[in-house]
Amino acid sequence: MTLKNGKSNGKLNNQADTQKPQFYSDQAWSKQNEHFALKHFFKQHQQSAPQQNDIVVWVKQAHHLAGALRLVRLENISKHDLDTDNRNENNQEANALPNALPNNSSNVFWLRGLFIAPDCRGQGLASALLHFAFNEQLQPQNTQPSKKIIAFAPPHLHNFYLQNGYLPHNSHTLPQPLKTRYTHAQQQGKTWLCLVRNG
Template sequence: MTAIVHSLLEAPLWPLMNKFYRTHQSSMKASKDAQLWVARAHEIVAALCLRPAANGFWLTGLFVAPALRGQGIAGTLVNTAVLSCDGPVWLFCDPALQGFYESLGFRLAQDLPQVLHERLVRYQRNKAMIAMAITLECRAPAPGTAPQ
């Protein structure tokens, strides 16, 4: 398999992220007010958005091409994106994904910024959803660097 590169998607290429989501019949959409991160092997194979929120970021839209799931692509993409952030990162997920995110250093969020708390309450009206967060202190160092 071709090497997978994880990086920010340059603004002129943002439409490719929505094309990736549509190709896989995902309802997710790239947010223009976010950092758009992708994993690529010639074409996009995974994507996520990091939207500014309070004094940190809200991770949304994580999606990996179904044929490539279970290969660590999501975890590496999340870690790469989160390491670029200078504040906490929050996300909402199905409770079944709690273990996956805990393996990346996320924990159940104790204190959500008000704007995210309100959004979570709205989402929970329609489906099971939990909030998780990772702080600067809990992040894994980038591969090849020493822990701080």
């Protein structure tokens, strides 16, 4: 687990050091991890719990959990990952998931979730979390320095993601595991935006 005092380009107000947001991360979430407070945070706010191999990044403010996000490397996405948020659905497409992945799959990440507690919103914490995760935590695993995060977002968050460096992405060019997930969501009536941030 890593920790870094928050310095963001968000809308955080100047406060004493004890009030500054602090960012934490776990590069390979394990079900055995003793992050009881974080697990409770996800459960309390009815958010999907982290899965094994998730990269989990969270922020505390005034010693209280304020928000968290979950990422997974494309090469670690499994059929279980694609079905996690749809446990009660018969996802036949995911069961037929191809194994082929692009050569740079270790540098491609899926933003599985981003959540800020309702009483902590409007302070720039979501932007700060995205910024911290992208710039401080995601390290390419080969000689290629580039990396990208793919996100599926509801339409009302379009401007938020644009302001944080994400651009519209053609869903037809998604890597197969994510294309399967996106197509299934559309079939279920979801109107997700397909976005990507490159760096």
